[in-house]
Amino acid sequence: MTVFSQKKQIETAVDALKGKQLRHGFVPTMGALHQGHLALVKKALTENDKVVVSIFVNPTQFDNKDDLVKYPRTLEDDLALLKTVSKDKILVYAPTVDDVYEGNTVSQSFDFDGLEFEMEGKFRNGHFDGVGTIVKRLFEIVKPQRAYFGEKDYQQLAIIEKLVDKHNIPVKIIGCPIYREPNGLAMSSRNTRLKPHYKKATPFIYKTLKTAKVKFGTKSASKVTEWVENQFAKHELLKLEYFIIADTKTLKPVKRKSEKRAYRAFIAVYADDIRLIDNIALN
Incomplete structure (x- = not known):
């Protein structure tokens, strides 16, 4: 499994895939991976030759800074989990904040036709601007044909579909069923x-x-x-x-x-x- 920490590296790897006429899917994550994430990766592997998994805790989507600090960062464990799915078909992009934002760690402002003001938007100020900013940026870097998101974050899924539509981003968004623990709790x-x-x-x-x-x-x-x-x-x-x-x-x-x-x-x-x-x- 190849791990890239710089966008220039992953961009070069993606260009090489495209040169070989290989399709690559994309599973963006914030790490601390669990079986729900692996289900997305497995789904992506059934529909693509390779899968890029990003592991990046995005600071612009946290309205609560304590939550950002407490968010688990377990890169070595994450890589070990991904290797149980595939050792040669997964590319990992695990960048630093500076690599992604180039010293300008702020959110763009987006218009999602009102989707951003419902539910989570009422309780998490600026959250979906942060989501839109990082997802758009990652799509520009990774350039996938397909991207996979879980339905647990259904509002986020709807907003990403709107992002792709409004900004004419050439990627197909695929929503995947909620993966639950044996007791029914949605995996998180x-x-x-x-x-x-x-x-x-x-x-x-x-x-x-x-x-x-x-x-x-x-x-x-x-x-x-x-x-x-x-x-x-x-x-x-x-x-x-x-x-x-x-x-x-x-x-x-x-x-x-x-x-x-x-x-x-x-x-x-x-x-x-x-x-x-x-x-x-x-x-």
Whole structure:
């Protein structure tokens, strides 16, 4: 497995692939890899000759600087995990902040047609400008034919699709199903920081989402939301930040259901100081 720390190196390697008429997919990550990331890499390997995996903790998408400091950085472990998938078909780009931002570590401003102001956008100031900035930059460096993202960050996925469309970036975005731990908790690098008793409580999140899906079949969005809020109000450990049922295209909260539209339930929960997000398709 080849590891590149400079964009000039990865650009040269990508040009060589293109010269050989080889297709390469792209899986951008912030490291602290887990089986959810590996599922994306495996999917990419089935559709491409080579896969570039970036490992970069992007400072511009953290509104909470303490979260940036605490974010796990485990490059050696990450590389060992990737080698269990393939030793010769994965290229790793693990740059420094200066290599990516060239001394100007600030976000661009983006217009994502309002997607950026819903859900996460209401609670994480500037987050999606940071996401758009780094993803656009990585696409320019890696130049993939396809890029793979997990549906756990569904709003991010929708925004990246909008980014590609509005900026005419020649890459196909492929969303992949949420990869869950055996207890139902959506896999996240943050899960490793959960204290044992909080970790034991977290299956409640997915269990509640599944019940909300059933209730949405016969009840209004407002009734389902009220039920979810009541469930968490009674929970001793988990604190609900938001639960929203939204249109999958606009991400705006649904006011009245329509059989012609697709809906998804989105949730953000605090387990002590660890913020967990999840979502589920409703129809």
